């Protein structure tokens with residue numbers, strides 16, 4: 001049977017053809033696309049897309065709450081880590097730690113069930129079982145009011 005001449009017949013022929021294609025110039029920028037201000041390869045983004053997602057409702061609420069908490073804690077005289085485990089950073093790398101995972105906070109716990117903790121201490125309680133983390137936070141809060149009165 002006679003084979004048609006369409007396409008390469010041997011591997012060497014196919015390889016040569018592929019290499020020749022690779023050497024060929026890349027497709028030039030389309031003139032029409034240029035007029036529209038983008039190159040043909042670039043993915044078109046919707047207007048106002050900044051490359052990352054905007055903070056959601058909960059993130060915004062927490063950002064606002066954190067500002068209030070900073071003032072509240074300063075008034076209470078709490079300006080350093082309340083946990084003080086080994087490797088504690090004291091008044092450096094501070095954050096607010098919650099008694100529950102963020103999505104499990106109830107009612108006003110976002111503002112009431114918090115303690116001031118440095119990142120190393122925060123990380124220690126963060127990876128404990130949920131009930132242990134809650135117990136620690138509640139104990140710290142209870143001790144706080146005891147020492148004030």
Ligand SMILES: [Zn+2]
Nearest residue numbers: 081088118121
């Ligand atoms: Zn600490």
